[in-house]
Amino acid sequence: MSRRRREDFAILRSGPVIADPGARRSIAIMSWVARFTVPLTACCVSAVALVGAWIAPAPANADDSGFMKYLNSHGYTARYAGDEPISEPSVRALGHMICENLRVGRSVAVQAPNYPAWPQFTLIAEAAQHELCPGL
Structure with a gap:
């Protein structure tokens, strides 16, 4: 080298x-x-x-069972406008959809006309606000 x-x-x-x-x-x-x-x-x-x-406080979690208990304790009938039964998963899905719409700024009053087949929409929205998205 x-x-x-x-x-x-x-x-x-x-x-x-x-x-x-x-x-x-x-x-x-x-x-x-x-x-x-x-x-x-x-x-x-x-x-x-x-x-x-x-x-830091723990964020509120969506509680499907609390949502259904709230509905049942407030006179929910689980029937569409044509008197057909509504399945529990459909009601829960609607509750979560209501919360998503609230998150993007759509009030319950704005959402209600889009669900004419749900006669108890306002009750479902109230239950969703109390149990699924309490911070909104």
């Missing part, structure tokens, strides 16, 4: 070339600071996240 190639190899093996001899000391100090602050920062971020999760 030629002398020039050995020097190149030695430079690659020894790490970065530093023109200023005092710079090596500043890199060593920076490494010490980084080794100290990175775990400290990670610990603080974890602590803040834990405290935030503990303090």
Whole structure:
């Protein structure tokens, strides 16, 4: 191997070339600071996240069984306008659809004309607001 190639190899093996001899000391100090602050920062971020999760209130969850209990306790008949029975999954789906429409700004009064086959639409909407999307 030629002398020039050995020097190149030695430079690659020894790490970065530093023109200023005092710079090596500043890199060593920076490494010490980084080794100290990175775990400290990670610990603080974890602590803040834990405290935030503990303090923040839990969001209200959609409660399908509470929705159906509300309807049944308020005189819900589970019948379409033509007196055909309405299945429970259909009523729950309508309740969730009402909530989605409320989230995008459509009031119950605006939604009601779109459901003429549901004679108890206002009761279903009331139950949805109480049980499925209480924050709206």
